[in-house]
Amino acid sequence: MKLFVDTADLEEIQEASQMGILDGVTTNPSLVKKQGNIDFHEHVYKICEIVDGDVSAEVTATDFDGMMDEAHSLAKIHENVVVKIPLIKEGIKALRALDEEGIPTNCTLCFSSTQALLAAKAGADYISPFIGRVDDISSDGMTLIEEIAQIYDNYGFDTEILAASIRHPTHVKRSALAGADVATMPFNTLLKLLDHPLTDRGLERFLDDWKEYKQARKAEAGMA
Secondary structure (H helix, E strand, C coil), X not given: CEEEXXXXXXXXXXXXXXXXXXXXXXXXXXXXXXXXXXXXXXHHHHHHHHCCCEEEEECCCCCHHHHHHHHHHHHCCCCCEEEEEECCHHHHHHHXXXXXXXXXXXXXXXXXXXXXXXXXXXXXXXXXXXXXXXXXXXXCHHHHHHHHHHHHHHHCCCCEEEEECCCCHHHHHHHHHHCCCEEEECHHHHHHCCCCHHHHHHHHHHHHHHHHXXXXXXXXXXXX
């Protein structure tokens, strides 16, 4: 499974990249807004220079012509850019047109397996089911991942399942088990994948034992 961070914070992206396990980045208008008064295209370029992988940048238009104009502009920023397109009727049309032009796309705001089927047929490179938001309405986001994976396997679609709206490590684990190709998550959630109380307890014990060993060796050397 590929791991992406869902952020526009350059420091977070740099730190995740230095861990050596980062495969890409997803952004959206809300995440960009948090960075203050920045030039969007310049910021996307900076992200692409940090990450050796796909970087999703989202259009804000909701009409076909507007989406195509923005997509062409975003695609020119860097070869790593993947254009995020919303899963609406005009978006499906844009996905097909961009696929024919060879511009990679990430179809976002997916909440049903039938939506995912249409996105794959339109040629999306990624589909982004928002599993956390599905959970928020008392449904099961992981069932959605499983359904999409089954449909894509049934018909041999190349579209990659990018599990989005991830809230905690269990979402990551269950997405991997369900067959998602990618999981994108906030940086703090990525760090939580490392956490386990037995790891902390084991490390503490090893360090305590090492300290006692060094003290014993020092005492022995002093007696010699």
